[in-house]
Amino acid sequence: LTSEGLFTPIFSTPAMQEAMSDRAFLQAMLDVEAALARAEARAGVIPTDVVPMVEASCRADLFDIDEIGRAAVRSGNPVVPLVRMLTAAAPGEAARYIHWGATSQDIIDTATMLVVRRGLDLLIADLDGAAARCADLTEHHRSTLMVGRTLLQHAAPITFGLKSAGWLCAILDAHQHLSHVRSRRLFVQLGGAVGTLAALGVRGPEVLSHLALDLELGEPTLPWHTARAPVAETGAALGLAAGAVAKIALDIVLLMQTEVAEASEESAPGRGGSSALPHKRNPVGSAAVIACARRVHSLVGALLGSMLQEHERAAGAWQAEWEPLREALNLTGGSVSRTREVLEGLVVAPDRMSENLRTTRGLVMAEQVMMALAAQIGRPEAQRIVEESSTRARESGRHLRDELREDQRVRAHLAEGDLDAALDPARWLGSSNAFIDRALARYRAASSPAPA
């Protein structure tokens, strides 16, 4: 497997590119035609002995993709020329039964589901890897103090383990969405021209059922030619997954800022280099993740919009799904895979985290001081006092401790030792450890094999 293209390798992976390729899609369509023949033979709709002949013809390397594509312009989809070529290529007896009772959309939609399944498998494997690494980071950095930032301002202390536990849960959520679609929402499509399976007489449901079993796809209640939940849901789940990992990438880009320097993508020869600046180490992995997610989100909008389909087959909305869905898989694949790589190579700098906690000279501990006071004098009065001290500290450049010490109202309620304790970040972690335990427990429950 190898990536192709000038830009695309940045935004996908070789395996996902391959899985979403035109060749893979063509093979998937041929797999559907072969499976259809098997299912129909099993149901007695077509003769059993033509099946091996059909199967032998259903090999992508027997066809010229570009030729099919060009012919598709006239027919509006590639199945029309494909069936014609397949029929021409198949031995006489088999030719008579190819594509029996099916419509183009049956083939394209079912092939799409096969291709989506392959893509989801790749995605889920990468999410597994990313989750494992997050779990390790969480366990390892359970007590690594760092500053928590809200609206990009220093707020109060957290641990890096708590931050990565948040990443872990987001990854587990994404995993859950994709796994749900993978196992429950991928359906075979088989309805014939208008969803009645008229050409199969009374044997429609039987063929449908055989086909679903053969391809290991779900059996829908009805053909879903213009009821596009399976496609739109897949799109939505991809958008949720890309969004989940892009939040991680955004955090890493921010942590990797020169002034922050608390974490960085792995350094490797040539990685993150610049064509102009010899010293640069750019967060290229994280930037790619963010770019992918932005693009996936716009594609999801298109896929949702495509739910408005006319009557029994749409004139435009269905066609608008074909490339965007595979593109969304490619890009989500890129975002998740790159996130995994970035996490696996992530270099964490606990010293720097510790140093940054001191940047505000105590202001980052204001809440703890306030709550210590609030226990004595109530929240409103405590908040007023600490705000005033904070303002003075900010203006004077002195440590918050020094301003507090000089405030009568503080001294009246907090002894020196209490004040020092209130300024100690390690004492202001609240439920961090409990939350970390919950996240790790969830991870272990999700990743342990289901009991037999």
Add this chain to the structure above:
Amino acid sequence: LTSEGLFTPIFSTPAMQEAMSDRAFLQAMLDVEAALARAEARAGVIPTDVVPMVEASCRADLFDIDEIGRAAVRSGNPVVPLVRMLTAAAPGEAARYIHWGATSQDIIDTATMLVVRRGLDLLIADLDGAAARCADLTEHHRSTLMVGRTLLQHAAPITFGLKSAGWLCAILDAHQHLSHVRSRRLFVQLGGAVGTLAALGVRGPEVLSHLALDLELGEPTLPWHTARAPVAETGAALGLAAGAVAKIALDIVLLMQTEVAEASEESAPGRGGSSALPHKRNPVGSAAVIACARRVHSLVGALLGSMLQEHERAAGAWQAEWEPLREALNLTGGSVSRTREVLEGLVVAPDRMSENLRTTRGLVMAEQVMMALAAQIGRPEAQRIVEESSTRARESGRHLRDELREDQRVRAHLAEGDLDAALDPARWLGSSNAFIDRALARYRAASSPAPA
């Protein structure tokens, strides 16, 4: 309950407008503050006797919404001034413990979940109604022949019952998505300033658990201040629901075309009238549904994009969720409610359906003829013959039967009676009835109360 605004009543319902109103949101925030006091008292974090005082202050009618809103510009969110006013309004002892250990986002996010839950309940009730009506239509029109249309061209016969069974399944899918979010994905938010619940010491998880139970919301593994799956998933489920019903509305707009006239929205005095044209009966309900869905889909994109949130609280992405999520509920509410009304009033015209089936003078039965021939001479040759006859029929304006009869190759394989049978739409319904039964069974299973 009454709708407000010049345009908004078209795109929402009075109940949903009320549920999404600023007043309802303010009350939800106050409900969270009160529940927080209860949960903290239960955990021994604050004195029990202040709880009734806090509760008494937590009534929306004690506050001026516009004043809070204007103050929110300075603080960046409405909780900061609300807590200040609430504290000022509460009796001294209670004032000390209001908002204890919480951050603005805890209040806004949890209030959002409460408001979303109310919105989902309204949506689900309307989907129930729409599903019930679809089930009736399906049963009633199980054998009502009509033309199936692909790319808006006559394709082959279906029944109206099969079409409405498709609508029914789409509604059941939407129901499933929204019910899943309603029962599984709405979480309480409580993390304090940076997600550690530092101000609650070791009692964080206990308070969190009490709060979740009190408000009947899910208890998250961790605070989800910047892990936005609950919001993004809700948005996605709304987009799926709006898309599902908009497909129905689109079908109805098309069926209601003057030339088609197979179904129409209920006629009522003043309904669908025009300011210029005295004879008009516009599909105003369906048009509103479509408009709502288009708007919801663009909002979902924004909500997915908002998953990219910085560190422990976002600077922009979180704020970009506030109004769009409620707007998406309003609009999905409008789309689903209007769909229910349109379906409940839908006038179906079986005679016209039957008449339209004859429009193409037999061409709509071409597939059946082809398959009858294919059983004798194989699909490729059969397709060629029927295509030629169809072309001749289209050009001559004669009935397809007449063209077929004159074709040697047809006569050689199909007796007169077989040909007539092949041109009978009622014989070309395949699995329609079976599919209808499956859809109705799914409906009944979904709507029957779960066993105890």
Add this chain to the structure above:
Amino acid sequence: LTSEGLFTPIFSTPAMQEAMSDRAFLQAMLDVEAALARAEARAGVIPTDVVPMVEASCRADLFDIDEIGRAAVRSGNPVVPLVRMLTAAAPGEAARYIHWGATSQDIIDTATMLVVRRGLDLLIADLDGAAARCADLTEHHRSTLMVGRTLLQHAAPITFGLKSAGWLCAILDAHQHLSHVRSRRLFVQLGGAVGTLAALGVRGPEVLSHLALDLELGEPTLPWHTARAPVAETGAALGLAAGAVAKIALDIVLLMQTEVAEASEESAPGRGGSSALPHKRNPVGSAAVIACARRVHSLVGALLGSMLQEHERAAGAWQAEWEPLREALNLTGGSVSRTREVLEGLVVAPDRMSENLRTTRGLVMAEQVMMALAAQIGRPEAQRIVEESSTRARESGRHLRDELREDQRVRAHLAEGDLDAALDPARWLGSSNAFIDRALARYRAASSPAPA
């Protein structure tokens, strides 16, 4: 030129695919490197004699696109490996001056502008063709009566010439947007690492100016590394163009419905055929146009969102522009080209238009009757009377004329001849001809060569 891919040929054109290909983009980047060397030599920044050597190395066929792409994963963009390879390939003296003072983004952004320009030229040529055909249709069908439809209901008569005049104006608008971008908003990018052109000393503006002249691109006030109006505007103009033509395609899909049959895409062997239905003639061109436009619109959202770029070079938002912008050009190219083809082959059916005008048995003339009455008795009373007659006609199935004749209030104010006149569609065209003249005049003014 030949299309490639399984689906892509449906949504683009061979020429646009070629212009947007990785090979074309690579050559554009190399063209920028060569032009930069020329500009710098002219400004005395690098020796003149290396220019031919640089130029000789700047040929896409000397490079392996996939190799560059794979290396781009590490550096985050393809320019870093390209410059390395280019430097390795160039003769020693030339190698020293390649990419002098430039940054990767200078090359990618300027190459993008070159590629966009080529794409816009293709688009504009297709819009010219579409406009010419619309002008012909408009002139030819100036008096071809047909029904005007609002909310897909028969409303009042128009002419097909008026409808196509509306299409013409929409095309001219699109032309104007794209031409404006083409001639005024495509800028060279040259800023060096952080937009200061530091490596060019005082000669920055001179080199910038030479480069702009050499490449015939606009010279920006400043480098626009993170001020993305040129890209976002291009995207917006593409969205407007795709939207304009998709409205035409939507009209054609609707006119081509079996029940309407007032216009159709050209019939050609294999065109619009179905894999299941031998008689089908699908609006495949129009459906492709609609699909393209939906996809372009989602890409425009991504491009607008990408305007939020950090500091002097973005980490994600810039990268998210690369493929979507070219994709938007491909798809707009597909939509415009297919629209041109559909219009050029459009078969108009005046007889059918005339016949459909009679479908409502006079109701479509209700406005004219109302206004004739209104001139006598005022608008409100007239509207009431005609609404009542219309309702009776709709219920009885009789012609509106018959209902009106029996209404005392009508007879009191309209003589028999006046009533007949009021029911004549040809008398109710108002300003149609004047509007047609205005549209054609605008077309001629836009398409005549500017005076010297």
Add this chain to the structure above:
Amino acid sequence: LTSEGLFTPIFSTPAMQEAMSDRAFLQAMLDVEAALARAEARAGVIPTDVVPMVEASCRADLFDIDEIGRAAVRSGNPVVPLVRMLTAAAPGEAARYIHWGATSQDIIDTATMLVVRRGLDLLIADLDGAAARCADLTEHHRSTLMVGRTLLQHAAPITFGLKSAGWLCAILDAHQHLSHVRSRRLFVQLGGAVGTLAALGVRGPEVLSHLALDLELGEPTLPWHTARAPVAETGAALGLAAGAVAKIALDIVLLMQTEVAEASEESAPGRGGSSALPHKRNPVGSAAVIACARRVHSLVGALLGSMLQEHERAAGAWQAEWEPLREALNLTGGSVSRTREVLEGLVVAPDRMSENLRTTRGLVMAEQVMMALAAQIGRPEAQRIVEESSTRARESGRHLRDELREDQRVRAHLAEGDLDAALDPARWLGSSNAFIDRALARYRAASSPAPA
């Protein structure tokens, strides 16, 4: 003027909220009805003496908005009930001529254009203010050294004046887009039921022309009922403007980070405070700008998608424009106004900028050193040497100068003084001053009154 709502004041301004309010829209519709009467009287279509009576009735305070809104559900738009009420309210003679020859869409679209114009005027005024402040910052900080950041990493020196010059140009671009729409692309709508102005006989163009002059809107070539460029273009221009200012806000959020601290929003009592953290000063203005822009961009997608309108009036797509367009104006208004406020209050910290330039101990000057060497030994070899020194410096924590000094190859080509010069940021500003002059010249040209 005063803001209303719990959240809305954060995302709009009182003046814009008022201009986009239902009351303002109602008055605009009434203004159109009054202007239509004047235009028709001038053209001799209706009696002149009814005009003052119509005008007297066209006052928003005579109507109940909520009542109109609720009635609009039945008719599909608010004009139908409005015309009915207006007719009922007007004196008998006037009642006969109200809304003469117009259709609902004529009133809504023209009123929209009036409301858009008012919104654009507000936006343009705020952009003027923001541009003036940017010009001042640019002039004042022309030589204020700071670090230029690419992918959020320190790259090379710039000046703050150059950064704000980039902001200035982006604002001027936005100004240009909005002014273009304001002066050239807002058109009156008048077409009657199907765009023929049939009810005005031969006087259609004359009335159209009078109406355009009266309302000071452009006169379109044709009615644009379903050719939506004016709406979609307005949306696109709003998206471009919101994107332009959001880039500024994003820069400010990043500069305001605790670790960076190079600029900050104005500090004022209560501004940017937190409900949990007494010391916080959040970038609330910038965060609101970013939130607004994200939301505008999603609305633009919806507006572009709404270009696909059916025949002579759309069933859904037109209706989907109504609220989003005004919402987009509200939000762009919020984003631009808040940007102006943030810029006007911006506190710049040159000392901190200077300090941050030293953070990397010389690495930020690597490019200058490389280019100094490259002038001697060519770019490739120079890049290699400086990369090696940079890596050593990063690993050792020593200053780049010290690593370079010890490198034989550097000493061979750069004297001690040359090396010091190469490490001086003030010498590595290239064209910064020239670019600043260009930006200020563009600003002055744009803001000086056009010559008579």
